[in-house]
Every structure is written in structure tokens, then in C-alpha cells.
């Protein structure tokens with residue numbers, strides 16, 4: 001048994017799915033942050049965990065050649081980034097090893113992992129920023145991201161993952177909160193006004209949306225707040241007030257009020273125009289999203305005769321891109337604001353061979369199967385939790401020739417691939433796209449086809 005405070009030296013065996021370095025000591029696992037696989041480290045045991053022990057690094061005795069100095073001053077405390085101490089190549093190797101490991105332990109699947117498409121400049125890529133607020137012990141207002149596994153905010157000056165303008169806007173918002181005596185929301189006491197600020201940035205259009213999430217219907221200093229914010233940042237194209245009075249960690253509430261501008265931003269992706277409103281999903285990495293969609297179309301290799309279903313379609317981005325290579329596309333999405341955006345986006349781009357339905361993807365697929373509808377291609381890009389058996393079973397009933405599965409969570413994707421296989425669809429290559437550099441997340445795409453003709 002290891003003791004708290006005990007000092008050990010050893011070699012990191014591998015990094016787990018949360019990028020913890022694993023040191024094996026006898027039968028015990030010791031979890032070490034911010035190390036690389038194969039590095040020799042001197043660590044101090046901190047505490048016992050359910051699965052082993054946590055330890056802090058005293059010294060990296062032997063550095064891996066992919067180790068780099070993190071550019072962010074609060075990297076080790078913040079927790080939003082996990083791999084900033086690795087070069088682009090090192091991050092790629094780590095993500096490849098992780099995907100290979102996941103594939104190898106997915107029973108019944110014979111997947112190989114093809115390359116991961118990385119970004120040359122892996123900074124300032126996130127087009128959406130979510131900020132929380134708190135007061136420190138001295139009553140000083142702080143703004144920042146949540147520390148990993150906690151509701152404690154780590155204040156920051158500059159975030160290397162977002163466009164610089166977002167930081168400047170946030171600093172103005174913090175100054176305005178102090179000036180106009182706007183209290184940050186306190187989760188425990190359930191008091192205070194401003195819960196979160198969401199900033200969305202159109203990477204091509206440069207349009208900016210600021211969403212102020214407040215804890216009550218009335219926003220007392222609203223006019224002055226909006227006027228002063230716009231005066232300081234005339235680049236902001238829309239400001240939305242969102243009301244969230246629920247006891248929840250979900251950021252946005254249902255109700256919205258537009259305080260300035262149209263209530264949405266527009267952006268260009270794969271040569272198409274998209275309107276994005278506050279509650280709609282939009283891929284957070286513009287450059288890599290284009291890489292991902294192109295990869296998807298390349299894998300599908302469509303002839304222009306296909307009827308395609310774009311399931312979990314968001315604002316219709318993949319579907320509209322696919323519509324250029326297909327006979328017709330149906331998009332299905334649960335979020336009604338996103339469907340509204342999608343319908344507008346089809347008009348905006350004069351794409352007439354696409355229609356959108358607001359429904360649960362599983363239920364919609366069951367209805368299509370019951371009506372014996374014909375589909376040639378199904379594209380699905382579900383949320384992190386993955387798809388459902390109802391959806392997968394109905395796909396098998398409809399018997400499309402090809403199924404393209406895009407995912408931001410390879411664990412649930414591989415679970416779903418096992419189900420697809422049970423229902424007669426197999427894929428053998430997982431393609432990675434690094435949509436989230438400096439973090440342990442990775443986007444993957446796989447093409448499946450029917451085993452039985």
C-alpha cells in the first residue's frame with residue numbers, strides 16, 4: 001500500500017483516456033497529470049483514489065522528445081487543455097494510441113485507425129467561449145473557465161484557444177459588471193444575476209454574438225450594459241439575453257430576448273453560408289470542420305442519385321454540403337432553434353433538394369422504417385452520448401447502402417459500431433480529425449456498409 005507523501009520514481013506506462021499518465025507500482029496504478037508516455041518521473045503520492053492513487057510531479061527525470069513548454073501560464077491549473085505540454089506530433093501520437101487502444105478492446109470489431117488530421121497552428125481555433133463568474137474571498141469579481149471536475153472558476157487574462165477579441169470583450173464585461181453593480185450568480189446560494197457569458201465568433205464573417213445568461217426575467221441595467229459594451233466593441237453584431245433560473249449546470253435556458261442585432265451570427269463553411277443562433281450547435285473548429293466534412297464526402301463517394309438522411313443535423317451544415325453531391329437530403333434534429341436555422345440556411349444558399357424535420361432521430365428513423373421509405377445513405381453525427389438502438393435498428397430495416405458515422409466521442413461511437421455490426425453494418429477504418437487540439441478530445445469518422453446484400 002502506498003502512503004500519502006511517499007516519493008517514487010518510475011516510467012509512465014501509458015496515458016489513459018483522460019490523459020492521466022499511468023505509473024504501475026506493483027498492483028497499483030498511480031495517476032500523474034501533465035506527463036508523456038515513456039517519460040521517467042519522480043512523483044509524490046497525493047491521495048488514494050477508487051482506482052489507485054493520484055500523484056504530483058516533482059521532477060521529469062527523463063523528458064520525451066515531444067515535450068514542449070506550454071504557452072499558457074495557467075495551463076496546469078485551468079484544466080480546459082490537457083495536452084499543451086506536447087508538440088502537435090506528440091498529441092497526434094497520443095490520440096492515435098488512444099484510438100488504437102479503444103479499438104483493440106471493442107469486442108467483435110476489427111477496426112484499424114487511419115491517420116489523424118492535425119492543425120499546423122493549434123491555437124485560437126475555438127469559435128465559442130463559455131465563461132462563468134465568481135467572487136473570491138476578498139469579494140473581487142473573477143471570470144474564467146471551470147476548473148476540472150469542479151465548479152470553481154480559474155480566472156484568466158488570455159485564453160490561447162479562443163480568438164483574442166473574445167478575451168477583450170470578456171474583460172469589458174467584467175469591468176461593466178463592477179461599474180453597474182451586476183452580481184455574479186452564486187450556485188450554492190442561488191443568488192446573483194449573471195450566470196454565464198457565451199461569445200460566438202464567425203471565423204470567416206468576423207461576426208460576434210454575446211449571450212448574457214441571467215438568473216431572472218428582468219435585467220436591471222440592461223440598456224446601459226448594452227450601450228457601453230457596444231461602444232467599446234463595435235465589432236459585436238448581436239447581443240442576446242438568455243434566462244436560466246433552473247438549478248442546473250446546463251448553461252442556456254429556454255427563454256431568449258434579443259437586445260441588439262438580429263439574434264444570430266452568420267458564417268461561411270465549405271463555401272456555404274450559415275446562420276447560427278444562440279442555442280444551435282455549430283462545430284467549434286472551423287478549419288478542422290472543413291477537413292472533416294471533406295473527408296466524409298470523400299468516403300461516401302456519391303453519384304448524385306442518392307437519397308441521404310443527415311441525422312442529428314444541427315443547423316444543416318453537413319446535409320447542405322452533401323446536397324451538392326446527392327439527389328435529395330432529409331435533415332433531422334431535435335433542437336427547434338437549430339431546425340429553424342437549418343431551414344433558413346437552405347434558403348440562404350438556394351439549396352432546394354433538402355428538407356428538415358424537428359424530431360428525435362431515433363423516433364424519426366422508426367417512422368421512416370414503418371413507412372418503408374428508401375434511403376441510400378445515412379449520415380449520423382450524434383452528441384457525445386452517441387446514438388440509440390432504436391435508430392440503429394431502424395437503419396438496418398431501411399437498408400441504406402452506406403452509413404457514415406461522425407463522432408466527437410470515440411467511446412460511444414465504438415459502442416454503437418458494435419450495435420451496427422449486430423444489425424448488419426460494418427466499417428473497418430476509423431479516421432481521426434483533431435478538432436480539439438491541446439485537449440484529449442478527438443473527432444472520428446467511419447464509413448460502414450451492409451454485410452448482407
Ligand SMILES: C[S@@+](CC[C@H](N)C(=O)[O-])C[C@H]1O[C@@H](n2cnc3c(N)ncnc32)[C@H](O)[C@@H]1O
Pocket residue numbers: 280281282283311312313314315316317318332333334335338359360361362381382383384408
Ligand atoms: C454533434 S452535433 C452535430 C450537428 C451537425 N451534424 C454539425 O456537424 O454541426 C449533435 C446534434 O444532435 C442534436 N441532437 C441531440 N439529441 C438528438 C436526438 N435525440 N435527435 C435528434 N437530434 C439530436 C443536437 O441538438 C446537436 O445539434
